[in-house]
Amino acid sequence: MSAPPSRGRFITLEGIDGAGKSTHARFLAEELTRRGRRVVATREPGGTATGEAIRDWLLHRPMTHDSEALLMFAARREHLVQVIEPALARGDVVLCDRFTDATYAYQGAGHGVSLAMLDTLAEFVHGDCNPDLTLLFDVPSEVSRERLARMQARGKSLDRFERESQDFFERVRDGYLARAAAEPARFRIIDSTRPVDEVRAEIRAIADGL
Ligand code: TYD
Numbered sequence: 001m002s003a004p005p006s007r008g009r010f011i012t013l014e015g016i017d018g019a020g021k022s023t024h025a026r027f028l029a030e031e032l033t034r035r036g037r038r039v040v041a042t043r044e045p046g047g048t049a050t051g052e053a054i055r056d057w058l059l060h061r062p063m064t065h066d067s068e069a070l071l072m073f074a075a076r077r078e079h080l081v082q083v084i085e086p087a088l089a090r091g092d093v094v095l096c097d098r099f100t101d102a103t104y105a106y107q108g109a110g111h112g113v114s115l116a117m118l119d120t121l122a123e124f125v126h127g128d129c130n131p132d133l134t135l136l137f138d139v140p141s142e143v144s145r146e147r148l149a150r151m152q153a154r155g156k157s158l159d160r161f162e163r164e165s166q167d168f169f170e171r172v173r174d175g176y177l178a179r180a181a182a183e184p185a186r187f188r189i190i191d192s193t194r195p196v197d198e199v200r201a202e203i204r205a206i207a208d209g210l
Contacts, residue, residue, distance in 0.1 A: 005089075005090055005091030006091055007088050007089065007091065008038075008087060008088040008089075008090065008091045008092040008093055008094060009088075009093045009094070009132050009133065009210060010084065010088055010094050010096070010129070010130070010131045010132050010133075011028075011093065011094065011095050011096070011131060011132065011133045011134070011135070011210075012096045012097075012098065012099040012101065012131040012133075012134045012135070013025045013028075013095070013096070013097050013098065013134075013135050013137065014098060014099075014101050014102055014105070014134055014135070014136050014137070014176060015136055015137030015138060015139070015176070015192065016105075016139065016141065016144045016169050016172050016173050016176070017144055017148060017161060017162050017169070018139065018143065018144035018145070018146075018147035018148045018151075018162075019137040019138065019139045019143075019144060019192045020137055020139075020147075020192050020196070020199070021097065021098075021137045021192075022097055023196075024135075024137060024190075024192075024199060024200075024203060025041065025095060025097045026041075027200055027203055028095060028135075028203050028206070028207060029041040029095050031203065031204055031207040032093055032095070032207050032210065035207060035208075037092075037093050037210070038090070038091070038092045038093065039092065039093045039094075039095055040083065040087040040092050040093070040094050040095070041095045041097075042079070042083055042084070042094065042095070042096050042097070043096065043097035043098060044072070044075065044076060044079060044096060044097065044098045044099055044102065045058050045071070045072055045075040045076070045098075046075065046079070047075075047078075047079040047082075047083050047084075047096075048075075048078045048079055048082045048083060050075070050078045051075035051076075051078045051079050054071050054074060054075040054078075055075065057071065058071055058072065058075075058160075059159040059160055059161065060159060060160060061160075062160075065107060065111035065112065065113050066113060066117075068107055068111065068113075069103060069107040069108075069113045069117070069118060069121065070121070072102075072103045072107065073103070073121045073122075073124075073125045076099070076100070076103075076125050076126065077125045077126075080125065080126050080129060084096065084129070085129065088129075093210070096131070099131060099134075100118075100122050100126070100130075101131075101134060101136075101176065101179050103118055103121075103122075104118055104175060104179055105172045105173075105175035105176045105179070106161065106172055106175075108175060109171045109172055109174060109175025109176075109178070110164070110168050110169075110171050110172040110175065111168075130186075131186065132186070133186060133188065133210075134180075134186055134187050134188070135187075135188050135190055135203075135206070136176055136177075136180050136187055136188065136189045136190065137190050137192040137199075138173070138176070138177070138189050138190065138191060138192055139173075139192045139193050140173070140193070141166045141167075141169040141170040141173055142166065143193055144166075144169050144173075145166050145169065148162055177189075188206065190202055190203075
């Protein structure tokens with residue numbers, strides 16, 4: 001009888017809107033696949049049919065900040081049970097575009113939702129299933145604002161979060177940096193103001209070490 005596969009790696013990608021995270025997420029997935037790793041690339045809110053429906057509400061319908069946090073965690077629970085835990089049990093690398101750090105940064109630091117409530121929800125929804133590694137794509141809020149304005153000028157319609165003020169994004173960024181400072185072993189902060197090729201070189205080095 002063959003031994004059960006060892007648990008896979010759970011890697012999350014975070015950063016404020018306009019930090020280039022999603023582009024770099026695709027690149028990291030390709031690099032890992034080229035190295036022969038089985039990769040499950042997914043995102044939050046979303047990643048399941050129910051989660052994607054919840055995402056649509058979250059991004060487009062007005063609601064209280066508390067409901068926003070509750071829906072983020074509802075989508076997360078579906079995602080965890082249907083996608084993340086089975087993939088980790090198979091020994092795959094799970095590359096997740098945003099996870100609970102985003103809820104602390106956006107709903108907690110950005111919108112003022114009680115951090116104690118987020119702690120309780122995080123414990124209820126995923127217990128100790130936490131990322132092994134979190135890549136934080138970091139840019140100042142001015143850079144995020146300029147990039148979002150350029151995307152809008154090219155015809156992209158901005159969602160509820162992307163339309164928030166620069167102050168909001170500054171608080172979200174500070175929220176992320178505070179979480180990274182509290183858990184330096186888990187986080188890797190990537191200066192995402194640099195040209196794409198430089199960031200890619202850093203991502204390649206990270207892929208080599210995984
Ligand atoms: P995002 O990764 O930015 O999607 P896209 O690259 O397609 O624009 O995620 C969508 C938004 O959801 C983003 O503005 C941040 C927000 N969000 C939260 O506010 N809290 C959360 O817990 C998560 C997972 C996302």
